[in-house]
Amino acid sequence: MSLLRAFVFISLVALLVVLVVVFKPVNRDSDAGPLAASDATEAELIERGAYLALAGNCASCHTAAGGEYMAGGLPFDTPFGTIYSTNITPDTATGIGDWSDRDLLNSMRHGLRANGEHLYPVFPYTAFTQVSNDDAAALYAYLQSIPAVEQKNADNDVSFPFNQRPLMAIWKLLFFTPGAFEVDDEKSNEWNRGAYLVEALAHCSACHTPRNLLGAEIATAHMAGGEYSDRVMPGVYKPWSAPNLTASSRGLGAWSKEDLRAYLQTARNGFLESFGPMNEVILHSTRHLTAKDVDAMAVYLKSLPAVEPPPVSEPDTVVMGRGRTIYNLHCGTCHLPTGEGDPEMAPRLNRGSLVVQAENPASMINAILYSPEAPRADLPEKWREPMEEFQYILDDEELAAVATFIRHSWENRAGPVAPEQVARQRWE
Template sequence: MTSLPRVIVLLTLTALVVMFAVVLLPDRSESGDGPLVSETLNNAELVQRGKYLALAGNCASCHTAADGEYMAGGLAFETPFGTIYSTNITPDKTTGIGSWSDWDLLNSMRHGLRPGGEHLYPVFPYTAFTKVSNDDVAALYAYLQSIPAVERLNADNKVTFPFNLRPLMAFWKTLFFTPGAYELDDSKTDEWNRGAYLVEALAHCSACHTPRNYLGAEKTHAHMSGGEYQDRVAPGVYKPWSAPNLTASTQGLGSWSTDDIGAYLKTARNDFLESFGPMNEVILHSTRHLSEDDVQSMAVYLKTLSPIDPPATSDADPVVLGRGRTIYNLHCGTCHLPTGEGDPEMAPRLNKGSLVVQAENPASMINVILYGPEAPKADLPQKWREPMEEFQYILDDAEVAAVATFIRHSWENRSAVVTSDQVARQRWE
């Protein structure tokens, strides 16, 4: 009985906020009498340009489900608020966006609004796409209208109350969202501005690499300092992954050169590591298809991000470090070497410069130890002589925590201690 008044209060407050959002908050949609594009490009040129921009935005990775048809949606995103499915963005007129105008696409990307004014959830990263220029939105529209139409109904989202009330997104936007196209910084070079536009707008890197608050908004004061999100560790199984720090911190990109960043984005590899896990899709479906100039500009921009360092770490328990050293020497040292420097044919380095090892959040490192790194599957030569095995059936939680802690506190690494509870959180069996 005591919980009933609380429920009534919650429902009343929710209703008041919804009314406020619907009645008082402004409609920010845009419209025009003519076509959105201002450049004198013919449709074929627009389509080709839009195809390139769709690659830069990695649209296919999110809007194409496993074994699904191209851009027909249906990919599940697990969030703290429930499951949200990507939508059909093929030109089918009933289930896709075939009936949309170019202005409709602009409003979805610039303001997070569907035709008719319904709010989109920021799982569709309009918080970054808002910066995309009108001309580029027009090119994307031309491309999306040119791909094969697929009739596929959009799946119903499974979002918990009260977050399933879309009008509440108007209130969320008032608190956390500022729409507007990217504005050039005249004090910077053209290369820097191009990189900023790609990283902050089309590639929406901050969507994964920036931590979020309790309402799912990016923490602007910690921009690009590392984030967490749910993604697949096994078929149908989702666990947290940590996106590393991309600022100039010594535990981020501070040790990487622009050439290191460019090589990673273009080939999924550099002298520090090879891509694995969710980043594979970003590289294989997006950045490796970009021009050398664009990849270089992204690297130039990323190297200018002011360092945001994680909190100072405490010393690890010597007993834990000793146990971790024994496990490392038994299972890891042959390939990664006792120095952690790795071997060009056997395994990547684990010493200073490995963003995954140095990350404040060890989720991705734990996933690699438990399940082995999922190497990029593409027309790339095999990097390592043998793939790393999975240790989920070999090491228990305390052992995984010990070896991870040893690696994160050895050589030139200084990252937070890993606990058994953190490992247990990543296990799925």
């Protein structure tokens, strides 16, 4: 079923529940009473809110390249069209200067604008709903303290019927349950803190969980790996695959808590160096968190039960042979014939690479086509030479063959890559 047909079907179903939608009050927090229960001073709230904004990686989404801090304008390429992040500076004309702390809470808890309009879940209120009232108050205090920027919000380019915001009420009835995070008394304080950071503030599932045709996360595959569109080069957006973060042998089951901590704090561990969209998550968020909070995130993530990908078919022997030849010619010098990698030349490919082992090879293909983008220039160089980009060297069949060889050699047992999958990632 196409996305359009699926949405039309839901729209027809909506006719049966229209009375509920029309006459049921919009679910939102009232304006009664103070939002924050703590006795923190304004300065303390702002300091805390600044930290929470880092944990939520707000700047990466609400600051466009070359734009003013938190002034919005960053495009998100979705299956439903292009949606732009909004201005969340305290400008009263174009930002959230006229919002109350309850308005901010309602945007996070219920996915509602201050005027009651439904927000699209590109703003991940499906995760932010779990943020506590106290933390929402601190975030509000911080956002009201940053410089106001007068910048009009860009118009979304979303096709009919997806551009009809009232239909989000149906989507919420089907896929969204608002509510603050609830502590699990059977778990440790560290585990609960990690769960709060991962599931609420850091909204990791927004990228790392697959979605259905209507853009809702599939609960039965929570953190098992997702797909989203992001930049592969300036002005060019292609799919990326976020790897499996469960205890699967092809996910975080291959990493220790120490491996995960090092990656979140430094963008590197003994297996690999960050590249692609994850760079912004680490550089703008997790590396700024306290060691205690990063440890808590690692503890929680390592506790997620394994969601195993489906069995894979055996690659064609001819394709594997061709892939081995291409690998030895272009890759083996740095990654070594054994796939072990070299501490000075290139990361290992033979085990522990969540990108290589991912069910969806999109990110691996992007790395080969466009070369992995280093985390940032102010970090010490990890490798002696940056990886070459192969978009002009290997055709679709050649790249598919070498990717298949890597994904099914040594200790790797991921699926074959088809030339069509490479063509989908290639910029023309």
